[in-house]
Amino acid sequence: MAKQAGEAISSFSADARALIDNLLGNYKKKGTDEAFYVQAWSGDYYAADRITRSEIVLFNPWLSLLWIVQPDKVRKLAEQPGMFDSGFYQRVLVCVVSSKVSKMSRDKVNLDTAKWNELINELIGTYRLGSHSQSAIVEPNEEARNLLYNFRDEIVDLQNSKFSDIPSIAGKWGENAWPCAFTLPNMEPRVTRSFWNWRLPNKLITIVRWFGDQQVSLIQESRWNRKVVRVEKIQSLICVNGGEIPIRKLRDSHTFEPEEVKSLAKDFPSQIRIEERKPKGAGRPSSVVVAVPPN
Numbered sequence: 476m477a478k479q480a481g482e483a484i485s486s487f488s489a490d491a492r493a494l495i496d497n498l499l500g501n502y503k504k505k506g507t508d509e510a511f512y513v514q515a516w517s518g519d520y521y522a523a524d525r526i527t528r529s530e531i532v533l534f535n536p537w538l539s540l541l542w543i544v545q546p547d548k549v550r551k552l553a554e555q556p557g558m559f560d561s562g563f564y565q566r567v568l569v570c571v572v573s574s575k576v577s578k579m580s581r582d583k584v585n586l587d588t589a590k591w592n593e594l595i596n597e598l599i600g601t602y603r604l605g606s607h608s609q610s611a612i613v614e615p616n617e618e619a620r621n622l623l624y625n626f627r628d629e630i631v632d633l634q635n636s637k638f639s640d641i642p643s644i645a646g647k648w649g650e651n652a653w654p655c656a657f658t659l660p661n662m663e664p665r666v667t668r669s670f671w672n673w674r675l676p677n678k679l680i681t682i683v684r685w686f687g688d689q690q691v692s693l694i695q696e697s698r699w700n701r702k703v704v705r706v707e708k709i710q711s712l713i714c715v716n717g718g719e720i721p722i723r724k725l726r727d728s729h730t731f732e733p734e735e736v737k738s739l740a741k742d743f744p745s746q747i748r749i750e751e752r753k754p755k756g757a758g759r760p761s762s763v764v765v766a767v768p769p770n
Contacts, residue, residue: 476515476536482533482535483536483539484538486538486541488541488542488543489543491543491544492544494542495551498552498558498563499552499555507557507558507563509563512538512563512566513562513563513566516538516566520532520534549571550571550693550696552569553693554697559644564644565646568651569686569689570685570686623649623680626648626649626683630649633645634646638691641691644694648683655683656676656679659675702743706739706746706747709731709739709747709764710746710747713764719750719763719764719765721764722736722761725764736764747765747766747767749763749764750765
């Protein structure tokens with residue numbers, strides 16, 4: 476990457492399982508390993524110092540990813556708190572395509588590969604092999620700029636209401652729209668690339684909204700799956716402890732905070748419930764968790 480023009484590269488993979496395994500810390504003793512990707516997304520200074528080679532310094536790296544992988548790995552990313560803490564998950568447009576199995580069409584598909592090849596070669600020649608004495612700039616017109624600003628304001632409202640529990644996720648949608656907007660003009664005929672037609676950002680916002688919905692769905696799914704695992708853990712502890720377990724013991728010995736236990740009891744009323752136990756002598760009542768017998 477350090478030897479590439481503008482310290483910019485793209486990473487394409489039709490089977491990114493190994494790449495995601497590396498992100499999840501395959502070569503680290505503890506934690507995830509996404510620092511480079513986070514900094515390369517923003518163009519931040521990055522230094523890699525390895526024992527087996529000399530230090531590599533990137534002053535203004537730019538990295539684009541297009542990774543295709545099975546849904547289980549995408550969900551694995553959404554389940555890792557480190558991916559949220561670092562900001563990696565917020566920076567990628569992630570989705571799980573749940574398409575139905577269908578029969579093969581007999582209709583001939585006409586793909587104008589010549590035009591695609593011409594477009595790709597032109598983009599490579601302009602942005603990768605051309606002169607880099609000046610940055611390539613696409614100027615938005617007033618309508619396009621206002622549309623993106625309004626979208627950002629809409630996201631702020633969502634951060635303070637519907638998505639108040641995931642503000643950092645929603646916050647990136649408005650920010651992601653700007654760099655992604657550069658793509659759409661480049662897919663248009665050359666004559667339109669010197670400005671943004673308002674229809675282009677409008678299309679883009681539709682795309683960013685769709686990816687945002689995908690992110691939220693994956694987060695909600697991973698959170699629910701984690702709750703299921705935690706409830707099952709409480710159920711097993713109830714069995715081990717003779718039919719009930721004090722909330723205090725769940726906190727002190729099993730890393731369950733009282734608020735989490737109450738939330739789980741509310742979300743899974745058919746599996747666990749909280750009951751009060753009065754002491755035989757003096758003292759305060761205690762709260763215990765019991766298993767709900769099946770109907």
